[in-house]
Amino acid sequence: MAERLGQHTYYRASSSPDSYPSLQGERECAVCIIGAGFAGLGTAMSLAERGERDVVVLEAEEVGHGASGRNGGFVFGGFSLGERALQRSAGTAARQLYGDTLAAVGLIRERIRRHDIACEARESGVILANWFNDDRILFEQQRFMAEHMGVQWQHLGRDELSDRLRTRRYKGGLFEPGGFHFHPLKYAQGLARTLARSGVTIHERSRVTSIRRREGGWLVVTAQGTVAARELVVCCGGYLASLHRRLRAAILPIATYVMATEPLGERLASSIRTEAAVYDTRFAFDYYRALPDTRLLWGGRISILHRSPRAVARLLYGDMLKVYPQLKGVRVEHAWSGLMSYARHKMPQVGRLPDGLWYGMGFGGHGVAPTTLAGELLAGALTGDGGRLRQYARWGLLWTGGPAGLAAAQATYWYYGLRDLLRR
Template identity: 60%
Template sequence: MQRTDTAHPLPSSYYEATVTRPALPRLGARTEQAEVCIVGGGFAGLATALGLVERGLRDIVVLEAERVGFGASGRNGGFVFGGYSLENAELLRLLGERDANALYALTTAAVDLIRRRITRYDIDCDAVHAGVILADWFGRPARLAASRETMREHFGVDWLPIGAIELRQRLKSERYHGGLLEPHGFHFHPLKYLLGLVRALTAAGVRIYEGSPAVSIQHRKDGLRVDTPAGSIEAREVVIAAGGYSSGISRAIERAILPIATYVVATEPLGERLKTAIECASAVYDTRFAFDYYRPLPDTRLLWGGRISVFERSPRRIAQLLQRDMLRVYPQLSGVEIEYAWSGLMSYARHKMPQIGRTPDGIWHAIGFGGHGVAPTTVAGELLAAAIANREAIAPAFARFGLVPTYGRLGLAAAELHYLAKIGIDVAAEHIARLRMGRHAR
């Protein structure tokens, strides 16, 4: 991800503690030539670069302001499954069945492509192919059934139902009332995967520069020039693939996203104690607006994420908040230590869909992946690589989701109020559900 403010160091995360980073250079005080210059060393930028390499184009430069994977790509929950931040039912309502199905299918194809790349490039990224569970927090089986039917009828995928009793054998919590399993999904160590992409790209001759923020883009007669504080890249095509940490390089693109924070922790290794709470290998999230998302790690830790805010918080405060959330679901884990806590900024568009395309002045972009970006960033990389290398048109339905202004601080304030209202609705719904459950128990 592109970032020009270096005042805040990368938070200490489980992911950073468990990788070995390659030595990547800074761009020196010189001008280099390239066919394509990509601004941002996260999933979207690297997927675009690898898509170009796999189509035979290797004269590529990637500029990263910090370290590759600095932003959301190196900090996320590690869920790999279909769909976008915009709910599937809403995508269907906005686009109709044909176009909604086409866009959703791109994400399931991206999941398959990620699997193939893990194998092809021999990336050891702790991949666990056990699906992703959507757990019913409110006790609304009819809504789960409706969601499953929507996916089967309109998107051609079958999310498998899990009854309340069966789910409690896997997730030993009284909070859940059944769920759906998306068997096509999996989870992994996102930073290990990203660094595997870096190794594949550098082996192919792609030049990746860290600590080299893009500060301006100048149009030239035969292309564009991207300037950094030290040197410049002159390229035929430029791609902006920066997210919540970008600033100062393209007003039209950057004003279309809001940087929204989410929080993640990892516990100490739990050993056999993990099975007192979770006895399955699937990743899990629930049906609230501000849902918990979590997954067991190979060393028996539990990675737990959640909450949505416009504010980043200190690791200590994040640990307090998410430990409270974890114990609300699994009180049997009382006393478990939180060893890592971090936050990260996701880039959200007002319409909650990725913005993939080209501006009128000729700059390609892939931004706005929100909290559901692993597969969609790969979608963006493939679409942009095909457009640049093969002159293929980007899926027309993405034109519905353009660079809509978010209005800066006013937009952030509106987003925070929206989130608080949604959380309030969830609290009220949970209260009603508990009253209903109490009546049934009597």
């Protein structure tokens, strides 16, 4: 399996990042953004596209260090909150809200094209594979998406799916042609490069130690500098730590695990004969995709526990063999984890506190399109159009319960995992 794991994530090992200096001394700006992940960079991009380039982005590590540079690379519609639950929560507005994420997918495509971002984007769609021996799951989901969300997912019969995915585990699937997948860290790096060319300032290795409200705006303090900003946006997700007590109390930092195999060459076709990204119908689902160099990138599980790369590789290798036993003996070259931020309601948390601080977080589990959407919502509100942002106010900053909330989240995951097992 894993003889010797790389020291970095596959994404880090396969990219060539630019370098941005740490913040030194004092400076002023119109908008300061904390966090250079998809939400922070997306907010800066949306501001720049509206003509506001007097922006400073502060990152504690390097661009894309957190979940934005560690995820599965799926780009498709929806939120972590499932579509039926979204309809129960939002009623007739659910279709428009889901449409917001589809528009975000389109915006990501457009930015890749317009700025020539080399991020290995593969326009191959996404497959939802049915883990259970019940065809009604697929037909009901297909009908619901068409009737209530206005999208057409294509049904794949059992034989048709088995031609693409060489496993007995799946019982048919649904194909979402509007989705695609990419190298998420290269995309984040491409956004940062574009922003820097446009006049936005980015500082890496500039961990914010405190933020203070003051007359006319905010003072943001790092170890070696300060930023005086008229507006402040916090986009730190699972890596918020103790920076802001109110925001920290509203998220659960949850880990997910990912690995990448060695290049499989012709052996890849023994298991996967599609360029589409794949996930399945379980609550505790696997997600995976073939990479351009014939590696298999495989992710899954959520946990409150930090695990070593070797432990992650062992768990995910076992999950992979449950689906594709013919890959036994394949070497895992990279394995890693990353922290996502979850809200109790499983919707993005995007808004403004009474003291004027803006925030975007809570994207865990389904974050590429929603982070881009959050950037649009925040930039619109910062430049005078807060109407769309107010539509998301119903999902606020609910307290997650601290350590007890983390334990409850882990117990919930185990419960639904057991239910999936019994259902099968």
